[in-house]
Amino acid sequence: MVFFDKKSSATTVLKKTYKILLVDDEKDIHSLSKIVLNNFTYKNKNLEILNAYSGKEAKKILADTKDIVLILLDVVMESDDAGLLVVKYLREELKNDFTQVILRTGVAGKLAQMEVLHNYGINDYKEKTNFNTLSLRTSVLTAIRSYENLKALDEKNEKISKLNLRLANLLSNFDENVLSCQINEEREIIAVSKCFCILAALKQEELKKDIFQILKKKDQEEGFYKKIKTIDKEKNTFIFEQENIRKDASVFYIKWKISAKFDDKNVFLYYLCLCEDITNKKEVEIANxxxxxxxxxxxxxxxxxxMGEMIGNIAHQWRQPLNNVSLLIHYLRDNCLNLNHKEIEENVDNCKIQLSYMSKTIDDFSDFLKPTKKKSSFSFKDVFLKVFNITSFKYDKKDITVIQNIDDIRMNSYENELIQALINLLNNAIDALREIKGKRFIFVDVIKKEKKIIIKIKxxxxxxxxxxLNxxxxxxxxxxxxxxxxxxxxxxxxxxIENKLQGNITVVNESYTYEDKNYTGALFTITLPLS
Ligand SMILES: Nc1ncnc2c1ncn2[C@@H]1O[C@H](COP(=O)(O)OP(=O)(O)OP(=O)(O)O)[C@@H](O)[C@H]1O
Ligand SMILES: [Mg+2]
Structure with a gap:
């Protein structure tokens, strides 16, 4: 909470004044001037008269006091030119061009009026003898007005130069960071930013030609100026992307944003092109x-x-039933005369069973080649049954023992893709095992850990x-x-695994002991998210 002290709320208003410095070695001139200027007010402000009795004193006051509006200055004091030296000091050393100076001298004609005014920055000249009340008060008023005008002008100038500086900064920023150019109807560039030249690797002089002849790829359609006509009529902005080529044959891409500019009488001025360097974006697109x-x-x-593998599988699976069918056909041919109808039917049915098994084999194998569009729920035990079934023909005769430790886990995902991925791993293991002598093992582990399924194939x-390895x-x-x-x-x-099933796969070489024997092999680990 804030408490206000009643006493402290009284405010002292410091009335502003116009400071005038009166410099004269004659005391009478000081008192006379004071009387003449008594009660002088302008814009509700009084005069504050400072007195100096020599050139030296005047200089000191000038050095210590700001905002002196006017100096009423005697010329001849401690020396013939003491007053003039005060002006010189004011203008040259203090660099003050605002304070008005009115010379007052009794020695009329001794100084050539114009020369003094010109050389020492003196604003007016009065002869002491010719100095009456009205004349002095008028001179003071004129001096105050001039002083105030000069100050106001100076403030404006300062504001303008600050603005100019900001504008220059802005322009240089624009020049260095914005890709822009202006094009006239003759296709010449009339202005171009530094940034644009750097991107195009061209000097400003070179850009004075038709920009598209320089930049665009030779085989590109030049519809640019045709398109620009639409902007003329509709006055809208025209945006397009273009592939360009530099002198060193490197390529860069620009997105042009072009609008036609008109003056207030609707006369066309130029095309303003603001561009965006889209090279990186394009390169990523191209790479993708x-x-x-x-x-x-x-x-x-x-x-x-x-598919090649599938044909191998089918051939393998078909060998037995084909053999059976062939035997049955031979049996039928050799015994057809001795067989009764029932027996023939039985043998034909047997053939049918073999053939339908063969047809089912085709369906089973071709199924897994189809990419699954929708996720489905499956168990890992089933998935590995299918995987072993498909790959079985490969390890049947290679004495490979598969040691499985598959937890009964279900998952909702893309089953066929997972099966294909696992087949690739098993095929690699089978290929590698073909190269070694002795016992051959494949270990398959599937476990659930936190919200993940971990599959290890070793x-x-x-x-x-x-x-x-990498x-x-x-x-x-x-x-x-x-x-x-x-x-x-x-x-x-x-x-x-990574893009379709959102999991990840890694490989390391692992040394381990199994049934008291040491082995080394590749261990592939697949981690799949359960949700
Ligand atoms: N279990 C493994 N043991 C040893 N080396 C392996 C194993 N799995 C993969 N590799 C190595 O990794 C390489 C790449 O395997 P990848 O399956 O990508 O191709 P590939 O089997 O050579 O040919 P394919 O395109 O027919 O599968 C193999 O050539 C092999 O050198
Ligand atoms: Mg392989």
Whole structure:
């Protein structure tokens, strides 16, 4: 809470005055002037008269006192030119051009009037003898007005120079940071920012030609000026992106924003182009397109190799039933005459069973090649059943033991993609195990930890060479011969795990003990979010 002291609320108003310095070695002139100027007011302000009796005293007062409006100045005092030296001091040393100076001398004609006024910045000249009340008061009034006008002018000048400075800063900022240019109807650049020249790697002189002949790519359609006509009519802004080429053949992209400018009589002035450097954005777009294109190719290749594998699988699965069908047909041919109708029916039914098994095999295998558009709920036990079924023909004859430790976990995700990713890992393990002698193992672990599912697939094929361990997820990286691998298995696996299933995959070489024996192998760990 604030308490106000009644006494302190009284305010003292300091009345402003016009300061006048009276310099004369004759005391009478001081008293006379005081009488003549008594009661002088202007704009509600009185005069404050300061007195100096020599040139030296006047200089001291001038040095110590601000805002002296007028000096009424005697010339001859301690020396013949003491008064003139005061003016010199005022103008040259104190650099004060505002204070008005009126010379008053009794020695008429001794100083040539104009010369004195001109050389010493003196504003007026009065002879002492010719100095009457009205004349002195009028001179003081004129001096005050001149002083005030000069001050006001100075303030304005200061404001203008501050504004000029700000404007200059703004322009230089604009010049250095804004890509802009102005184009006339003859396609010449009439103004261009420094920033634009730097981007285009051109000197300002070079830009005085048709900007599009310099910058645009040669094979580009030059619809620019045709399009500009629309701006003329509709006075709207025209925006387009353009690929440009510098002298050194490097490419940069600009987004132009062009508007036509007219004067107040609707006469066309120039086209104002404000541009944006979109090179980075474009490069990212181009890189993304390239990645997208590459991924399409890779996914097609990956599909082809999966299809090749699928045909291998089908061939493997069909071998037995085909054999059975063939045996049945031979049996029927050899015994057709001895068989009764029922027996023939039985054998045909047997054939049908084998054939329908074969047809189901095709459906099963082709199913997993179709990308899943919608998520579905599946169990990891089922997923691995399918994975082992599809890859079984590969390890059947290679004495590979699969040791599974799969928790009964369900997940809602893209099942077919996950199956493909896991098949790639198992195929790699099988390929690597083919190279070693002795017992061959693949360990598969699936566990739930916090809100994540962790899948670990490990073999005992001695692991991946250290030098290439950090390259195995690169597209087309393979250590296998051309016939055996193209190097997209792990790339696609990572792509699916990270981008489609929002998980991640890592690989390390791990040394471990199993049934009292030491082994080393590649360990792939997939982490998938449960939600
Ligand atoms: N379990 C593993 N043990 C040892 N090396 C492995 C294993 N898995 C992958 N690699 C190494 O990583 C490389 C890349 O594997 P990736 O599956 O991407 O391609 P690939 O198997 O060579 O060819 P493909 O495109 O037919 O799958 C392999 O060539 C192999 O050198
Ligand atoms: Mg592979």
């Amino acid at each position: 397109d390239e990645i997208h294109r590459k991924n399409i190719i890779l996914s097609q290749q990956s599909k082809k190799s999966a 073999d005992n094929a001695k692991g991946i060479k250290k030098e290439v 390259r195995v997820f690169e597209a087309y990286f393979t250590t296998k011969g051309e016939k055996d691998g193209i190097g997209i298995g792990l790339y696609m696996t990572q792509e699916v």
